[in-house]
Amino acid sequence: MTPMPDQLRNAPRCQARNRAGKSCGCPAVRGKRVCKSHGGLSTGAPKGPANGNWKHGRHSNEAIALRRAASALLKELVDA
Template sequence: MNQKIANRLVKLRSAPRCGAQNRAGQPCQCPAARGRTRCRLHGGLSPGAPKGQANGMYKDGYFTAEAVTERRWAKSLAAGFAETGKDG
């Protein structure tokens, strides 16, 4: 056998295993994806939800009750200044 192939097989055999429970109730013996704990069949390739504003559930505090009341106050204040500016 080619030495290069033999080295690859040795590395593959020593790779960490997935361990997810398969349909037979036994742990999966596929090698885990690089940098992950699960194999490609059990979600190892999925990087998960995006981080920050790309995630649909991202919250920045813009619609908190305090922020909404503050914006209403600023809007009414600006409207009051605009109204007094018309008279003078």
């Protein structure tokens, strides 16, 4: 059996927990808290309608920006 290189031995470990409450122990992906088996390589859910949980666009960044702009314009008209 070959000895483990120091770089791998000193790498931060995966923070994912199993059902017994112990940590995974595999090396974590660089810049993440978990290993590749527990989602370290995942970039997250898709944005917008591509996400299966998408209901409407009421709280999207574009809709919020549009409401703020309309509110600011209305405030200008009322103050003038």
